[in-house]
Amino acid sequence: EKTNNVSIEFPLFFNTSEEEFSKAKEARYRLRVESLD
Amino acid sequence: EKTNNVSIEFPLFFNTSEEEFSKAKEARYRLRVESLD
Amino acid sequence: MTATVVEIGHLFLKTYYERMSKDPSKVSALYSNTAELTHINYQLDFKEDLITVPTVKITGKENISKFFTRNNKKVCDLKVKIDSCDIQSTGVSRSGVIILTTGELFWTGTPTYRFCQTFVLERIENNANALDIVNDIIRFIPEPSYEYQIQPSNS
């Protein structure tokens, strides 16, 4: 039952890095801007 | 146990109307645009 | 069975949010004795242009009752738009209901805040027809453009 005293900091990344995420986020951002044209 | 066969359509508004919501949404939108200056 | 769970979920949502604005002092009657509630922290005077709304965790029906009584005015003024609602069976012999909603809320004169909220409802022991809230968690979702820095234009 005992678990280690883990303290987790957000955001958490799984199967990706902050850099890779930023690129995908930029793609989302471009789509958003295009939808406003 | 028997409940009426209710079918609910979204969005649902509580204590507000679509008109009043739109005004509050516009205020959010203005804050968003200002934050980009 | 599934249809019934969905109907129960929809009826619950209506009861919960309508009671919130019409009579906050009776909202706590919907919770079980040991319920846990994560809700808006009205004690913090959050500003309109905040990217998110702070929350606080309250345990037990008595404390939940005090919470809604103390913040009566703000709770009454709460205006809610629900955009979606997902429902599943849960708990002992799957007689309970779990609900996940998404939407936006605001108060008189404030902008809108996006949120998601999850509820777990369980059968009351001596009353198979009634359901109590045992869990209620609200979480606010920041607006995208606050977190994404736009490139300065070339002009």
Added chain:
Amino acid sequence: MTATVVEIGHLFLKTYYERMSKDPSKVSALYSNTAELTHINYQLDFKEDLITVPTVKITGKENISKFFTRNNKKVCDLKVKIDSCDIQSTGVSRSGVIILTTGELFWTGTPTYRFCQTFVLERIENNANALDIVNDIIRFIPEPSYEYQIQPSNS
């Protein structure tokens, strides 16, 4: 008690999302026999610029196992950023855990999609130390600007 529930929640999240990308065929082992799962509908070929991702509801460990096996490739490629995580006790004698997370996810070459997800974990009968997922619901949140029509500029 509360600290332990939070720790259990955090450890669960790590196990769940890491197993998703490393070995989807073992994800279904985390669910109870009668679990319900509302997850991404990989059968629909949704387009990148869709404002939201469609979901499908699956009931029972066996069907959940088939779901993850059938969609192995897409599930392995799932990339997730978790922004927040709220945790409470739930269920019989409050030995279970309910989790509400918010975040964004994407696949190789796609833009990001915002989501919220709720889990209910319950103790396994003959094993007090283990927890099974009994409910898992994901819901996607549309991006704001798709729903708000900008006024044409005067220039």
